[in-house]
Amino acid sequence: MFDGGLLSWSTALAICTSAVLVVLLGDQVVAFGGIAAVAGFSAGFLGSVFSSPVSSVRTFVMVLMCILVCTLFPLQWIAFLCGFFLISWAAYEGCKNGGFATVPALNGLLLYLLIPPDERIAILVLVFFAAAIVGSLLCVWLNLAGSATRPPMSFKEAFSIWLFLIVGMSLTSFLAHVIGNQKSYWLSLLFVFRVLAPLQKVPVAALRFGVGVALGSLAALCLEFSGLSHQALLILGFASAVIGVHKIGGNTLWTAMYFTIATLLVTAPTMEFAVFRIEAAAMIVFVVGALSFLISWCWERIESRSEN
DSSP, X not given: OOSSSOOOHHHHHHHHXXXXXXXXXXXXXXXXXXXXXXXXXXXXXXXXXXSOHHHHHHHHHHHHHHHHHHHHSOOHHHHHHHHHHHHHHHHHHHHHHOOOTHHHHHHHHHHHTTSOGGGOOHHHHHHHHHHHHHHHHHHHHTTOTTTTOOOOOOHXXXXXXXXXXXXXXXXXXXXXXXXXXXXXXXXXXHHHGGGGSOGGGHHHHHXXXXXXXXXXXXXXXXXXXXXXXXXXXXXXXXXXHHHHHHTTTSXXXXXXXXXXXXXXXXXXXXXXXXXXXXHHHHHHHHHHHHHHHHHHHHHHHHHHHHHO
C-alpha cells in the first residue's frame, strides 16, 4: 500500500527500473523525449495510485488533451488556462469521489512544459501517452491501483484544495519568474505534491519535506565532491531513488532526502543548484504554511459570522 506503509524492496526496484527504462527510451526516440517520458510515466503511475481506474482514465484523457493543446499552441496563457482547468478538476474530483489523479496529472503537465515551446512536436505527445500507459499498467501489475484513494471530501475541503492550488501555483510561478534561475521551475514542482497531504497536516508535512531536501542536498554535494566516478554517482543516485520509493508511506523527511540525493546525483549537481534546491524547499515550506494558515483562518471567520 502507498498509504500508511512502506513499499516492498522488489516493488520499489520495479518502479525505479521501469521509470529509468522509459526515460532512456524516450530520449532515444526524440529530443526532449526523456522529459515527456518522465512526465507521462509519473502522471500515469501516480494517477492510478491516487484514484479509481475509471477516474484515472478520465483524468488521463484530460491531461493528454492539455498536453496536446500546449503543443499545438505553445503560449503561456494557454498553459495557465490548462493548469487552471486541471486544478479545478482536482477539486471537483476530490469532492465527488476522493480521487487525486489530477494532482500527478498537473505535475506531469508542469514537467512537459519544461520542454521549450519551439521544440514541442506531435511525437512528444505520443511519447507522453506511451509512458503514461506504461506507468498505469505497471501500477495495476504491482497491485497499487487505487491504493491511496480517500473518502470524498466536503465542499469546504474541496474548495480549500482549489484555493490552495490556485494561489500556491500562482505564487510559485511568480517567484520563479522573478528569480529567473534556470532551475526555478523546481518551485512549482515542489509545491504541487504538498497538497496530497490532508490540508490540516500540510504545514507539518511540508516542514519535514523541507528538512529532508536540505539534508539530501548536503549529502549529494558531499558525494559529488568525493572524487567518485560519474558511473558510481549514477549508481548511488539510482539506489537512493529505490530507497526513496521504498520509504513512500513512511516519514516524509526520509523520502524527500533520498529523492533529493537521487535527483541531484543523476543531474550532475553544481553547488549553485544544490543551494537553490534548499532555498526552493524553504520557500515552499513558507508558502505552504502561510496558505494553510490563511485558508483555515478565513474559514474560521466565515463560520463564526454565520453562527452569529
